[in-house]
Amino acid sequence: MAQYKAPLRDMQFVLHDMLNIENHYASIPAFADTNRELVDSVLEAGAQFCENELSPINRSGDEEGCQFDDGVVTTPKGFKEAYKKYVELGFGSLSAPVEHGGQGLPPSLGTVMSEMMGTANWSWGMYPGLSHGAINTVEAHGDAQQKEVYLTKLISGEWTGTMCLTESHAGSDLGLIRTKAEPNADGSYKISGTKIFISAGEHDMADNIVHIVLARLPDAPKGTKGISLFIVPKFMPTGERNGVKCGSIEHKMGIKASATCVINFDEATGFLIGAPNKGLNCMFTFMNVARIGTAVQGVAAAEGSFQGALEYARDRTAMRSLTGPKNPDKEADVIIVHPAVRQLLLTQKAFAEGGRALVYLLSTYTDIVATTQDAEAKKAADDMMSFLTPIAKAFLTEVGYEAANHGVQVFGGHGFIREWGMEQIVRDTRIALLYEGTTQIQALDLLGRKVLQTQGGMLRNFTKVVHKFCQTHEGNADMAQFVAPLAALNKEWGDVTMRIGMKAMGNADEAGAAAVDYMMYSGYVTLAYLWAWMAQVAQAKLAVGEGDAEFYKAKIQTAQFYFKKILPRTKGHIEMIDGGAETLMQMTADAFAF
Amino acid sequence: MAQYKAPLRDMQFVLHDMLNIENHYASIPAFADTNRELVDSVLEAGAQFCENELSPINRSGDEEGCQFDDGVVTTPKGFKEAYKKYVELGFGSLSAPVEHGGQGLPPSLGTVMSEMMGTANWSWGMYPGLSHGAINTVEAHGDAQQKEVYLTKLISGEWTGTMCLTESHAGSDLGLIRTKAEPNADGSYKISGTKIFISAGEHDMADNIVHIVLARLPDAPKGTKGISLFIVPKFMPTGERNGVKCGSIEHKMGIKASATCVINFDEATGFLIGAPNKGLNCMFTFMNVARIGTAVQGVAAAEGSFQGALEYARDRTAMRSLTGPKNPDKEADVIIVHPAVRQLLLTQKAFAEGGRALVYLLSTYTDIVATTQDAEAKKAADDMMSFLTPIAKAFLTEVGYEAANHGVQVFGGHGFIREWGMEQIVRDTRIALLYEGTTQIQALDLLGRKVLQTQGGMLRNFTKVVHKFCQTHEGNADMAQFVAPLAALNKEWGDVTMRIGMKAMGNADEAGAAAVDYMMYSGYVTLAYLWAWMAQVAQAKLAVGEGDAEFYKAKIQTAQFYFKKILPRTKGHIEMIDGGAETLMQMTADAFAF
Helix, strand or coil, rough: CCCCCHHHHHHHHHHHHCCCCCHHHHCCCCCHHHHHHHHHHHHHHHHHHHHHHHHHHHHHHCCCCCCEEECEEEEECCCHHHHHHHCCCCCCCCCCHHHCCCCCHHHHHHHHHHHHHHHHHHHHHHHHHHHHHHHHHHHHHHHHHHHHHHHHHHHHHEEEEECCCCCEECCCCCHHCCCEEEECCCCEEEEEEEEEEEEECCCCCCCCEEEEEEEECCCCCCHHHHHEEEEEEECCCCCCCCCCCEEEECCECCCCCCCCCEEEEEEEEEEEEECCCCHHHHHHHHHHHHHHHHHHHHHHHHHHHHHHHHHHHHHHCCCCCCHHHHHHHHHHEEEHCHHHHHHHHHHHHHHHHHHHHHHHHHHHHHHHHHHHHCHHHHHHHHHHHHHHHHHHHHHHHHHHHHHHHHHHHHHHHHHEEHHHHHHHHHHHHHHCCCCEEEHHHHHHHHHHHHCCCCCCCHHHHHHHHHHHHHHHHHCHHHHHHHHHHHHHHHHHHHHHHHHHHHHHHHHCCHHHHHHHHHHHHHHHHHHHHHHHHHHHHHHHHHCCCCHHHHHHHHHHHHHHHHHHHHHHHHHHHHHHHHCCCHHCCCHHHHHHHC | CCCCCHHHHHHHHHHHCCCCCCHHHCCCCHHHCCCCHHHHHHHHHHHHHHHHHCCCCHHHHHHHHCCCCCCCEEECCHHHHHHHHHHHHCCHHCCHHHHHHHCCHHHHHHHHHHHHHHHCHHHHHHHHHHHHHHHHHHHCCHHHHHHHHHHHHHHHEEEEEEEEECCCCCCHHHHHCCEEECCCCCEEEEEEEEEEEEEECCCCCCEEEEEEEEEEECCCHHHHHHEEEEEECCCCCCEEEEEEEEEEEECCCCCCCCCEEEEEEEEEEEEEECCCCEHHHHHHHHHHHHHHHHHHHHHHHHHHHHHHHHHHHHHCCCCCCCCCCCCCCCCEEEECCCHHHHHHHHHHHHHHHHHHHHHHHHHHHHHHHHHHHHHHHHHHHHHHHHHHHHHHHHHHHHHHHHHHHHHHHHHHHHEEEEECCHHHHHHHHHHHHHCCCHHHHHHHHHHHHHHHHHCHHHHHHHHHHHHHHHHHHCCCCCHHHHHHHHHHHHHCCCCCCHHHHHHHCCCCCCHHHHHHHHHHHHHHHHHHHHHHHHHHHHHHHHHHCCCHHHHHHHHHHHHHHHHCCCHHHHHHHHHHHHHHHHHHHCCHHHHCCC
16 A cells, blocks of 8 residues: 655645745734744654654554444554654644643644644544544633643643534434533533444543533523533543443444444533533534544545555556557556546646645634634634635535545556555545535535625625736736636626525525535635636746746646646536526425335 | 335336337347236346345345455355355346257346346345356357356356456456466366456355456467457366466455455366457457446446435434425424435436436347347447447446445435445445446547547437437427437537547547546436436326326426436536646656655
């Protein structure tokens, strides 16, 4: 199987050449010290750790899986040791607040780190990933004592965290959850109920596990407005065992080394975080972070499968190029000469690099939202993040999954064999389209909540930026190939939104019927903007003769590929959006099958 | 996990209402006795066998997999017993020639049967499927004695067969194979070499295994023109063991209950079939059959995942319909009320039923090719089959895989859990895009060999049929919604082919660069024709008040869905085809990654 190699050159292109990350950090007082050298040294240390510690236990972890025995979960060989190293090297506390033992680096650097960890070994990355979610939640909503007791241990990595939301009958619809929280005399609560799909819910990597649990108080209103949030540790800070037990682990398609647990709470002691009945509001912070984290899985899938497929395509020989032998001394040409193989590889590359740009851009907004005191700047960043997050989550996981499948395809029949590792990426990635809100839920969030409910306001925030980019570069002859189609799409985006909005006023199902195609359309246009931007940066670098010309040329060529061979997919989505709801809704549930 | 239920009503719709299969059989002397009653009784017996014997061991077979121990392969629990029953019930000999013990029924009935077996348990179906390939090959190219010795035993099911083509360095490019055949004094050959990816290469279901092996004679020319075909039995007809041994079995993403073997031939005794160095020509018969058989896997994936997802969507509750509660007495609505869920389900349904129509139509050509003495009729059917086969193989497996993924998606996070069986369909189906020629190879076969090399002749054969359909029904007001877009696409199909042909004359890579999008485009248009045809049949039935009106209404509604919400994908493919080869070919192999 291909060994992961962190694409440092490309990461640096996005961070430095494109996003000018040093300036971005300099503009935020809390991160003013994060200069280019520091960024690069974190990248390099992260790359070493991921390449040397995580990548080698990725396939063995998949084969071995997690073992369950009477409430105890054993992670695959090497997982515990890698976690210990991760903690020792300080990666867990990278972007955590200094006042609780963190290093206070920007969240965006944590995102870059999570891409490397995730590409090297997604299952392993789930454990610290969930801790990260718990850290954010306690930091944002916990009181001083909760922070003192739990946050410091989570940040130090001595303890890990989970997010306990889902119940067997309540996934997308959290308003249905039934887990109960009954007040104790001492101000704590007795938590009872069963949660499912709890990643990192039980394992052998740390001394204690801090569960963040959604539950209902006795007098809670029905639905989403009656949900409260609790801290429920596996072991009480005093050391005794709490009434929390892992009932079983799931047998899954992929991420087999990540323990997905049924967690039973049997009058477990819990502590309310935030206000009663406001639990779901408290979760929104976490959910945005988790969605960006899942968007990273799409990038990881594209990058990892691209690396494997590229190596194979440069080495495997089959048939001759249609334009005549390219390796006449061999009995056949390497398969990278074939246009259809290149189409697969370039699609992977365009999604990996384009997705990376989107996720990193998005993470710069999280830097601002997390730290700024300026309400206007915060709202601007938050709006942009709110708009781009469902696109990044749904679109990047859909195309990341596509890219992972292309990786298998480049290998031919060998791609189906576990040994090569390509099919594992497909299996591991499939969950990304489901958890943290399915593609369909994200699409409704984008079109319904973010676009239509703001009367298009959040969309215009973004299309204005795109419009400005097009205006700035429309006079550049080399950029016309990108600017002209991008400007047209940017306008069409607004137009189609209007059309959906009009129809949805008469029939709400018109929004639901358009949502997924609208989300995919939005994703392709967003990536078109980023590819145009990257091409412009590369052209500027070439013009002044800075850096590696071959790298920048390839960047422009990939942008050209994206515009010619990917972006036309928007044509189909527009027509399907305009196809409306009728053909979806007219069939009775009984008539679907006879 | 959802129990498979054969969609007999829909199968009968395609066979009787649409294809008028009784008339088709009546027109072929060999099949004149195959009337509607016989067809229906075979369908019902097949459905019973598949539902009661194969479906129940589908998931257990996946969990258990095949076991390998020193050359011996053990299939999962129940596989052997099901095979015994299959043989006893006569399903193995259904469409085999009467003179060697078969029942002489039409090949198209065998295709229908293979759809049911494959949907119920694809892994299991691989064993008789490979026998079927061996039967066809020996029947077409074996001499009288070979037929006497091997064919009768293969048809009776006492022995099974394999097709040994692939070697580790030679998959798509069979011209590279190295397995040797050295003549013995008695007219037999010593076969030496190693074959990989041999399905049913070793197992415990039958007494003997007849390998059909591609190998090179000592004086053979290089490449594809130096390949000969041999029968190499595991046990000689006299009973002694031949020099054939299974070296290992592959660990795969899916179809885990199908033994995928490395087969070592160590001076094994083999018998030449057909003329020396004409082995690949002899294989073409088999390959067409195998490709249609793989197209069936796409239909099976769509049908099986649709059945599972539909059951779940009618039962699982989450959130309220956007247009207000539909099940006010429950705490949430069943998810089939949501447009985005319906979009997934209807996509599965449109591909399952449309794919079924394509495969059954295709199989009527195989009936003719297999039996007719009329050279002109044979050529016409053969040409149609040659044109539609790569479309059916590549397009139906691509969209079948998409549909299988939609099945997972409808289940949300539960879709990722093995217990539900949805993810197994994804894993089992992934191979269909790879074996028997990848999607990319099929696309080149379609555009290069079938379309451009015939100067568009094979395409015109088909577009003429579509054109005639459009002309016949253009006056029908109810059909305008289908006929108008279909006629436009049918014309565009010819136009885009011309454009590709012109460009490819200057640069062969232009064909390679267009091939996959062209194949997908062709698939969508072909299915549009079939959906229009099915809608027309349903409208005619409704007009005369025959049969179940609800069934025919749903058929028309599905056609409407297909035209509005699937067919627009052609728009993207056209533009990507016209996007040309340049952006695929300009990047140097070195510049793909830095």
